Amino acid sequence: MDPDRRFDFGDREGAAAYRWHMLSWRDRSRSPIHQLTDKSTFVISLQAPTLPFCASSSTRPLPALPFGITAQYALVKPLQAGVQYRSEVWLAVPSEIEDSHFKLNSPAAAVVFKFIVPSIRGDIPTSDLDDEGFIDGRKFVFPFDAVKGEAACYESLADFQGSTVPYFYGVHRVLMPSGEPAWILALEWIPGPPGSLYVLNKELRQGGDTKYSNYGPFMRLFHSALSTLQSAHARNVNHADVRAANILIDEVHDQAVLIDWTSDHSFSPNTRSALPVIDLRKLHHAFVTVWIEPQSSEISRICEALDPINTPDDS
Structure with a gap:
C-alpha cells in the first residue's frame, strides 16, 4: 500500500473510503501488539547532511553514523510516545554494524526517529470537509504533505544544521508494527543536560x-x-x-x-x-x-x- 493515499476533494465516496482506511489503521495501531517498543527495528540508509564549506565554532561535529549505508536500527528509548501525540519520537542506534568504529553505547551513534504515521498524523475527512479542501476553517492536510513541509524546513535551513537546527538525515519510508506504511524523519540526537x-x-x-x-x-x-x-x-x-x-x-x-x-x-x-x-x-x-x-x-x-x-x- 502507498502511504501517500489520497482522494479528490468533492469526491464523497473517495473521502469515505479514505476515512474508513485511516480509522481502521488507527484502531489496529493502538493494539498493544502493534505499538512501537524498545524491541522494534527498522532498516534504512541515513542521508548525510550537506555540510557548510567552512564550519563555525558553534557547529557540532557530525555524529559518527553510517551515512549512505543500509543498516538496521533498534529503538532504545521513547522521547515522545502515547495516543495524545500525533507523532512518536524515539532514540535509535545502529544494531548490526560490523565496523567496530561505531559503538552502540556512544552518543555519537544515536539518532532521533520521528515517526509520521498517516492514520495518526493526517487529517480524517468528515462531513465538514468542503469541495475546496477546507475543514473547520483550515486546509485539509494529507500526511505526506506534512512530511514534505517539515523536511523542506530543515533543508531550507541547511546552513544552520549542526548549530541552532539539528542535523537532518532525510525522510525514510518504513512499515509500522501494525503493517501500516509510514515515514521516519531522521534527526540529530542532542543529549542533555539540561535537555530542553x-x-x-x-x-x-x-x-x-x-x-x-x-x-x-x-x-x-x-x-x-x-x-x-x-x-x-x-x-x-x-x-x-x-x-x-x-x-x-x-x-x-x-x-x-x-x-x-x-x-x-x-x-x-x-x-x-x-x-x-x-x-x-x-x-x-x-x-x-x-x-x-x-x-x-x-x-x-x-x-x-x-x-x-x-x-x-x-x-
Missing part, C-alpha cells in the same frame, strides 16, 4: 544550580534562538510550534537548538502571514516563563520592540 528549555525552566523555578541562572549564558541562548527564527522568516520558513519543549539546549556552545519545525500547510493564508509574529511572541513567552532578572526584562524589551503591534506607523 522546558526542563531548564523547571530547574530555574526550583532554584537549581545552573550556569543559565546567570545573565550572559541565558541571553546567549535567547539570542541564538531569536536570530535563527529571524533568518528563517527571511526565507519564508516558519516554525509554527515555538515552545519551551521544542527548544533544546546545546550546553557546550550555549546555544538553543530549535526542533520540530512544523509544516504550515494547514493554516489559512491570513494565519500563515501572521506566523512570524506568532513565532516571536511564543519565543518571548518560552524564555520569560520563569521571570528572572535582569534577563526577563531585557528579553521583553527586545521582543516588544520587534512586535509590529508596538511599532509606530510612519505612514
Whole structure:
C-alpha cells in the first residue's frame, strides 16, 4: 500500500473510503501488539547532511553514523510516545554494524526517529470537509504533505544544521508494527543536560544550580534562538510550534537548538502571514516563563520592540 493515499476533494465516496482506511489503521495501531517498543527495528540508509564549506565554532561535529549505508536500527528509548501525540519520537542506534568504529553505547551513534504515521498524523475527512479542501476553517492536510513541509524546513535551513537546527538525515519510508506504511524523519540526537528549555525552566523555578541562572549564558541562548527564527522568516520558513519543549539546549556552545519545525500547510493564508509574529511572541513567552532578572526584562524589551503591534506607523 502507498502511504501517500489520497482522494479528490468533492469526491464523497473517495473521502469515505479514505476515512474508513485511516480509522481502521488507527484502531489496529493502538493494539498493544502493534505499538512501537524498545524491541522494534527498522532498516534504512541515513542521508548525510550537506555540510557548510567552512564550519563555525558553534557547529557540532557530525555524529559518527553510517551515512549512505543500509543498516538496521533498534529503538532504545521513547522521547515522545502515547495516543495524545500525533507523532512518536524515539532514540535509535545502529544494531548490526560490523565496523567496530561505531559503538552502540556512544552518543555519537544515536539518532532521533520521528515517526509520521498517516492514520495518526493526517487529517480524517468528515462531513465538514468542503469541495475546496477546507475543514473547520483550515486546509485539509494529507500526511505526506506534512512530511514534505517539515523536511523542506530543515533543508531550507541547511546552513544552520549542526548549530541552532539539528542535523537532518532525510525522510525514510518504513512499515509500522501494525503493517501500516509510514515515514521516519531522521534527526540529530542532542543529549542533555539540561535537555530542553522546558526542563531548564523547571530547574530555574526550583532554584537549581545552573550556569543559565546567570545573565550572559541565558541571553546567549535567547539570542541564538531569536536570530535563527529571524533568518528563517527571511526565507519564508516558519516554525509554527515555538515552545519551551521544542527548544533544546546545546550546553557546550550555549546555544538553543530549535526542533520540530512544523509544516504550515494547514493554516489559512491570513494565519500563515501572521506566523512570524506568532513565532516571536511564543519565543518571548518560552524564555520569560520563569521571570528572572535582569534577563526577563531585557528579553521583553527586545521582543516588544520587534512586535509590529508596538511599532509606530510612519505612514
